[in-house]
Amino acid sequence: MSSSASTAEYTPHEPDPMLLEAFHYINQVPGKDIRGKLIDAFQRWFKIPDDKVVAIKELIGELHNASLLIDDIEDDSTLRRGIPVAHSIYGVPTTINCANYVYFLAHLRLKDHSSYTGPETMAAQKSKMALICCKIARFYEEMVRCAVVRGR
16 A cells, blocks of 8 residues: 555535434434443543533444344344344344444444544544445345345
8 A cells, every 4th residue: 555545534414314224213212321321431530521422422322232232143143132133024134234334334423522633543444444334235135125026
């Protein structure tokens, strides 16, 4: 890789709502928010500014819910928080792609809240690749679905 490629600035993209459907699905039923309560407890000692605490809670919640999407696949679960698991609705490949995409988006948001000012991070590069791979996988799934409907 040339030095100019390694120092290129990351140009953010708008998150693709279609790729985040499984994530939005799991978020429709909130969990117990144990992590949020733990952050609030630590806040008493560390006195972190409220805006930073809100951002930390959001990031941890996103990472946690993305990990639940994967966990449900690994455990062959049927229900999560009283509703059918996301992969039973969106399929395993789409759900895995969605969870990975959320991981990368959360990592990029974390960079926004840090003082890092160096070249594009590996997560930013992976986010671009994840977006492309997710869109290709989604296109492929639709093509297969259309072929099945047509009887091919």
